[in-house]
Amino acid sequence: MSEEAITSGETGDGGANTGAASVDTGTSDQSWYAGFDEDTQGWMENRGLTKLDPTAALENAVKGFRNAEKYVGTPHEKLLTLPDFDKADKVELDQFYTKLGRPSDANGYELQVPEGQPTEFADFAKTMFHEAGLTDRQAKVINEKWNDYVAGQGESQVEQYQENLKQQDAALRKEWGEAYDDQIDKAKSAAREFGLQENQIDAMEKALGFDGLMKFMSNIGSKLGEDTFITGGNSNGDFNGKLTPAGAQARIKQLQGDKDWSSKYIAGNIEARAEMEKLMKAAYPDV
Numbered sequence: 001m002s003e004e005a006i007t008s009g010e011t012g013d014g015g016a017n018t019g020a021a022s023v024d025t026g027t028s029d030q031s032w033y034a035g036f037d038e039d040t041q042g043w044m045e046n047r048g049l050t051k052l053d054p055t056a057a058l059e060n061a062v063k064g065f066r067n068a069e070k071y072v073g074t075p076h077e078k079l080l081t082l083p084d085f086d087k088a089d090k091v092e093l094d095q096f097y098t099k100l101g102r103p104s105d106a107n108g109y110e111l112q113v114p115e116g117q118p119t120e121f122a123d124f125a126k127t128m129f130h131e132a133g134l135t136d137r138q139a140k141v142i143n144e145k146w147n148d149y150v151a152g153q154g155e156s157q158v159e160q161y162q163e164n165l166k167q168q169d170a171a172l173r174k175e176w177g178e179a180y181d182d183q184i185d186k187a188k189s190a191a192r193e194f195g196l197q198e199n200q201i202d203a204m205e206k207a208l209g210f211d212g213l214m215k216f217m218s219n220i221g222s223k224l225g226e227d228t229f230i231t232g233g234n235s236n237g238d239f240n241g242k243l244t245p246a247g248a249q250a251r252i253k254q255l256q257g258d259k260d261w262s263s264k265y266i267a268g269n270i271e272a273r274a275e276m277e278k279l280m281k282a283a284y285p286d287v
Helices: 003-008 038-046 054-069 090-100 120-132 136-193 198-225 245-256 259-266 270-283
Strands: none
Touching: 120 136, 136 198, 136 245, 245 259, 245 270, 259 270
């Protein structure tokens, strides 16, 4: 067999060259990736490929390539690069937020304002949302949750107001006793006399409370219509024939100091005893 045949890889029986001279089996001391250029070797080293054997490194590289292929064809405008939020300027941040889906300006947000509520806060929120880079969807979620929260707070406040009103009304009924209805009528008369509107009465109630407002207006009503006062009535502690507990107590004290009346009461005078019974009932309604 000639030297030329051996060099070309031919065997004596006509078989193909085994290629033993051109295959790196990895049995030499030289690294299997030594044939790559320096830049490629650095890239492989950074990804840990040089620590693997050739087969494992190839498998790892193929997987990475196939994953990268999934993003090939994705529109450029949908590809995002996260900026360094601490260092990025406004232009870079605006470009990022726009790709995320932020409206072009604050007016692009569609926020719902509860019926009857002012729009100033919603306008402020739009500006705030745009500056923060929120998408319209994100803004709508916050808007919806905020409206639910405010509505819940409103219901809670109504319940608290009703409870306070109930307690204050009970206190007035105890303080005014059987004169309660007359006192309330006096308060209403005063409000009509001065032409107070509902919003004005509401404002006064917020400042004074229901009980404070009723006392204030009833006192004015009493002075407008007659010479009696809500705490004591006339000199006999009488308020249009009905007594407040305070007025009744004052009348009892007055009668106890009246010797003639006391003599009648002790003697069993029917009128004197009936008057005292009425006064005691009015003075101490809970007894």
